[in-house]
Amino acid sequence: MNAGYWARVFRQRTITRRRALAGSLGLGGAALTLSMIGCGGSNNENKTTSDQSGLVTTPSDTRKSTKPGGTWPYYINRDLDGLDQFAGRYIPVNNGGTHVYSRLLKNKIGTRDAIPDGSAEGDAAQSFDITPDGLRVTFKLRPNMKFDQRAPTNGRALDTQDVLWSWEKFKRIATSAAEVSHEKNPVSAVESLTAPDNSTIVAKLAFPTAAWQMLFSYGRYLVIQPREGEDKIDLRQDMRGSGAWTLTSYQPSVGFEWRKNPEWYMQGLPLFDVIKQPIILEYASGLSQFKAGNIWQYAVKPEDMIATKKEQSNISLITRGNLGIGQGFRILGFSQRPGAIYGDARVRRAVSMLLDRDLWIDTFYNVSSFEKQGLPVRTAWYSHIHPGFTKYWSDPKGSELGEGAQYFKYDPAEAKKLLRAAGQSGPIETVLNFERQQPLGPRQAEVWSGFLQANGDFKITLRPLDADDWLQQVHIGQGLWEGLTSGIHIGSGPDIDGQFAARYIFGASQYCIFRQPLPVIHDLLQRQRQELDVEKRIKLVKNDIQMELAKQMPAVPEAGLAEEFDMFWPQLGNFGALFTAGSGYDPQENFIYFWDQSKKA
Secondary structure (H helix, E strand, C coil), rough: CHHHHHHHHHHHHHHHHHHHCCCCCCCCCCCCHHHHCCCCCCCCCCCCCCCCCCCCHHHHHHCCHHCCCEECCCCCCCCCCCCCCCCCCCCCHHHHHHHECCCCCCEEEECCCCCCCCCCCCCCCCEECCCCCCEEEEEECCCEEEEECCCCCCEECCCCCHHHHHHHHHHCCCHHHHHCEEECCCCCEEEEEEEECCCEEEECCCCCCHHHHHHHHCCCCECCCCHHHHHCCCCCCCCCCCCEEEEEEEECCCEEEEEECCCCCCCCCCCCCCCCEEEEECCCHHHHHHCCCCCCCCCCCCCHHHHHHHHCCCCCCCCCCCCCCCCEEEEEEECCCCCCCCHHHHHHHHHCCCCCCCHHHHHHHHHHHHHHCCCCCCEECCCCCCCCCCCCCCCCCCCCCCCCCHHHHCCCHHHHHHHHHHHCCCCCCCCCCCCCCCCCHHHHHHHHHHHHHCCCCEEEEEEEHHHHHHHHHHHHCCCCCEEEEEEEEEEECCHHHHHCCCCCCCCCCCCCCCCEEECCCHHHHHHHCCCCCCHHHHHHHHHHHHHHHHHHHEEEEEEEECCEEECCCCCCCCCEEEECCCCCCCCCCCCCHHEEHHCCC
16 A cells, blocks of 8 residues: 555545535534534533434443452553563553552543543542642652552552652653653753651642643653662562552563552452453454454454444444543654755645645544444544643634634645745655554555645655654654654643643653744743643633644644544443543543443343
């Protein structure tokens, strides 16, 4: 499959899409506001359109009727490069660590009718408060919060020395430390952690930050490991935590087994006794095992969902509803090499205007096929933030982005004019980098290539990168790659700052894709970090930051999204009914309430 293939797809589908845009389907039309993808304000706004297919079910919050026990057959789609939460480079390590390790805070759980707002509650800390000036947070540790019963922790209680040891290790080796530690990075907030007594941790902040709760609740940041990790246990090979789960088995390339921690502070939880999590690398294998009921939930591709549902009618198909809130997304990045043509904003704007966002969404979210089956589908475009951040997001289709809104429109003729004005008179020969191992990486790169070449403005050479090259050249490469790079992930997190910190704020992270502060944007992003007045912060993000990002177009958001569907076996109780801001499903927030509904009979 190559760019030529996708060019033919575009030609075949464009007429259909144009008719849909003009007709009753209204893909991406003005009526498709953010609330319609399940992330809006009132309960009425959160309703999806009625299902005409008879295939969609509505998940229920069954927390009042659960029964404990049993095993949940889950899965993971990538092997790990080690078990240390701080040292791991890939997301599955973070996910594994959030089964086992406590954090000072954790994210509040929500439902479809009570949307989580990104705020936190105590985890290892039973209480916490911040001073009026926003510069000091005091945490009171939960008493008798026990570590793993096995040696070398032997069921001892977590204490302040574990927190301080973990903080020093986090600063020293964690890839995300620069997003938190002021010592590592002067634009990050946490200056120090100290322990004035055996039950108190005090965090001193270098400046007030609206995102302060996220700094202590987000699973990619500070988890609390036992200080025995200094010399008595190799945490690269094993885990010993105080969280809801214990790791009882791990075989590289085979899988994990997690068991409930009977000493956890939330008595009676988790509900499952065991989670079995095989490593399934191949999609076809995972889909086969899911259909057979060997795993109870799987990320079925949109184009396979209807056939899967019809083959196995007992499988539940649900809309994700509010699960859009706080999720990450991907962007197209430009080379920051000296002399690169992408230093000219007109070239960057032209690239954005060559992207047919509605066709992209239809291609990757199977919108037309779902609608033909009578399934409800809502769509929205990305601005430079995810639409799930409802109160902050500005719709690129409206007037909220000012001058920058025009650069989100699919307009090849105007794109060509911009390129000519920038002195680019013929096809621009350039490479398009992408990560080979990303599930949709190759396909999305091919689609980007098709769009850019369709009007004769670019001549693209696709350049796949293996995971290690992607890490070095893209993740920590500060934009020094050649040409264009698709599939760069914009971080998630329960606070809007998670959408900005890692990639856009120069110096805030080793993952920043810019070699120097972005004019105007850098200062605006720092201001929103320190604005404690909620309404003023919303106005700053909506009226200033997104407008400036749209105008400068330092990176191009990859189109947008449709309200997605999830598939799972109905015995997995509470799946799809409960979620958190940021990542949707978290082992110590959501997983603890999942249960085997077949036990209710």
